[in-house]
Amino acid sequence: MSVRHALLALLSEGPKYGFQLRQEFEEGTGDVWPLNVGQVYSTLQRLEHSGHIESDDTADDGPQKVFRLTEEGKSELHRWLSTPTDIASPPRDELVIKVLSAIRVPGIDVNDVIQLHRRYLVELMQQWTHLKDDEADFDLAFALVVDAELSRLDSVIRWLDQAEGRLKRAELEPAPSTVPRLRRRLVARR
Amino acid sequence: MSFLELRNVSKSYGAGSTLVHALVDVSLAVDRGSLVAVMGPSGSGKSSLLTIAGSLEEPTGGDVLIDGKPLASMSHNDKARLRRRTIGYVFQDFNLLAGLTALENVSLPLELDDLSARKARTLAMTALENVGIAERAGHFPDELSGGERQRVAIARAVVGERHLLLADEPSGALDSANGEAVMKMIRGACKQGVAAVVVTHDAHLASWADRVVFLKDGRIVDQTMPPPSVESLLAPARTS
Numbered sequence: 001m002s003v004r005h006a007l008l009a010l011l012s013e014g015p016k017y018g019f020q021l022r023q024e025f026e027e028g029t030g031d032v033w034p035l036n037v038g039q040v041y042s043t044l045q046r047l048e049h050s051g052h053i054e055s056d057d058t059a060d061d062g063p064q065k066v067f068r069l070t071e072e073g074k075s076e077l078h079r080w081l082s083t084p085t086d087i088a089s090p091p092r093d094e095l096v097i098k099v100l101s102a103i104r105v106p107g108i109d110v111n112d113v114i115q116l117h118r119r120y121l122v123e124l125m126q127q128w129t130h131l132k133d134d135e136a137d138f139d140l141a142f143a144l145v146v147d148a149e150l151s152r153l154d155s156v157i158r159w160l161d162q163a164e165g166r167l168k169r170a171e172l173e174p175a176p177s178t179v180p181r182l183r184r185r186l187v188a189r190r
Numbered sequence: 191m192s193f194l195e196l197r198n199v200s201k202s203y204g205a206g207s208t209l210v211h212a213l214v215d216v217s218l219a220v221d222r223g224s225l226v227a228v229m230g231p232s233g234s235g236k237s238s239l240l241t242i243a244g245s246l247e248e249p250t251g252g253d254v255l256i257d258g259k260p261l262a263s264m265s266h267n268d269k270a271r272l273r274r275r276t277i278g279y280v281f282q283d284f285n286l287l288a289g290l291t292a293l294e295n296v297s298l299p300l301e302l303d304d305l306s307a308r309k310a311r312t313l314a315m316t317a318l319e320n321v322g323i324a325e326r327a328g329h330f331p332d333e334l335s336g337g338e339r340q341r342v343a344i345a346r347a348v349v350g351e352r353h354l355l356l357a358d359e360p361s362g363a364l365d366s367a368n369g370e371a372v373m374k375m376i377r378g379a380c381k382q383g384v385a386a387v388v389v390t391h392d393a394h395l396a397s398w399a400d401r402v403v404f405l406k407d408g409r410i411v412d413q414t415m416p417p418p419s420v421e422s423l424l425a426p427a428r429t430s
Contacts, residue, residue, distance in 0.1 A: 115404065115412055122229070123414045125397035132370075133377060133398070150394060157393045161231060 003035065003043050008069060008077040011053060015068040018044060032145045052076050095156065099163055110167060114160050121160075125153050191258055192219035193385040194243055194354055199252035201238050201408075212238040213249070214408045220385045222353060225377060227396035228389040230405035236389035237358055239405065243387060244277050244356045245269045256354065274303045278347025278384075280357035280376075284339045286331040292318060292342045293327040296349050305350075317345035321375050337368030344372065348379045355379055355386040361395055373398040 003025070010016060010024050022040045026033070044067060047053045052073035056066045069077070095117060102110040128149050201213040212235045220226045230236050241247040242254060245261050254261045256276065261269060279285075286295050297314035301307055318324045321341040331339055340360065347355050357376065361369030373388075377398055380386050388395060396402045404412040 115406075119402075119404065119412050119414055122393055122396060122402050125393055126399070126402065126414060129394075129397040133374070150397070154393050161391075165231070 002080070003039065004047060005077060005080045007040075007043060007047065008052060008073050008080075011067060011069040012074065012077060015066050018065055018067065021067070028141050029145055031142070047073065096159075099160075103167070111164060114164050118157055118160050121153050121157050125150055125157075128153070192255075193222045193257055194218075194220040194387065195253075195255040196239070196243060197253040197255070199239075199242060199249045199254060201235070201242060201247070202250045211408050213242070215252070216405075216408070216410055217252075218243075218387075218403060218410065220387055222383050222385045223380055224401070225380045225386045225388065225399045227399035227402045228387060228405055229391065229393070229396045229402055230389075231391055234405045235408040236391075236405055238408075240356050240358050240387065240389050244279060244354075245273060271303075274299055275350065276352055277354045277356060278349075278352040280340070280343050280347045280355065280360045282359040282362040284331070284336075284343045286339055286342060286346075288331055291328050291330055292323065292334065292338075292345075295331070295342055296346045299346065300350050303350075313350055314345070317349040318342070320348075320378070321345045335368075336364050337371060340364060340368070340372050341375065344375050344379070348382075348384060353384055355384050357386065357388045359390050359392070359395075360388060362390075362392070366394070369395065 006025055006028075007021055010021055010028070016024070018041060021044070022035055022037065025035055025040075044053065044055075048055060048067070050072075051070060053067050054070055055068075099110060099113060102108050102113040128146050132143070132146050196216055196218040199213055199216045200211070203210045203212060216235075216239060218226070218228075218239075228236055228239060238247065242249050245254070245256075256272060261272075264272065286292075287298070290298065293311060293314050296317055297307070297310040300310035300313055305313075315324060315327060318327050318341075321344055323338055323341045323345070326334060326338055326342075331342070334342065344360075347357075355376065360376065361372040364372065373395060376386055376388065380400075388399065390396055402414040403410055
């Protein structure tokens, strides 16, 4: 998560105090990602050092210090927003590795490993969904964060469903391994 | 006491080499006020479970009890009355009658149950109001959007004194906003004391339930625990 860029985005609305930035960051993310004071000020110091923001020199350090966006900061913010977030290369997902490993371990049923995770993920989704149901006032930022979490968890469950289906089919009609061909394709793409 | 109870229910179709076990020794209890989702892939027995729970099909083995009464001990007429008065069904494709308005679709089951037309329409209008679609009461199904049609179907399922709502992929054909609205309405009905069972392959839908039961090859293989509190969910984020 880029706290740095989120702070630049808040400053694009106009000059703000440090304590105000922390409060607005937390509110703007539906209070799901709390920030500690130290994290806010160390990030602001780094941004000031790199010339992306500037502060009122006459004021004391601390909560009363006002920060504003510089032209460099504005360009950096626009560059960040217009650059795709790096999710292109497959992450080394522990769950994927766990399922791949479970296929090989004697005495372990990979379907049990899949179901264990499916239940856990559905329980997490229930928790997020019930937050949505309980929410009395409509809070746009919070709703967006909850939707993001639900979609992320749902995509993992879909993969587990696919994996289970694929394993079942493979059990019924064993086919020659496609691993070398797949690996070649992945290498060729890089 | 649970409003719906399935005790060791089994269902098989065909015979000999074509014998298929759709449900095997399934036990499930649903209280009034509670929403249970049954999740599983296609062919796992979800729809059989729902039709058997709703007395639309007979189990091969085991018992189904509604409000403590075993369906097996009821006459054909008793079961028909139960379906008219107590059980509401919601299907993926809505199953509204094209020649009737939204209001008439909702009041029909009450009129079939010998309620006066006037009383039936009053209750139907209240049900449409509860799902936020009273202003479309005079429209025919083909004049309504998918989301509106499903609202009418939910109103029809809970109209009168129905205490059991059975839904098969109720938001399957809808976009995410309308799907969410449908699940909120079903939860709303549960808060009024309805016992609801939703069968689905979709985790988004299932996550609205108080309890999720996992069905695989006709057997219940697992279920979720009651969801922990909001505080425990946010606690890890707050301490990191």
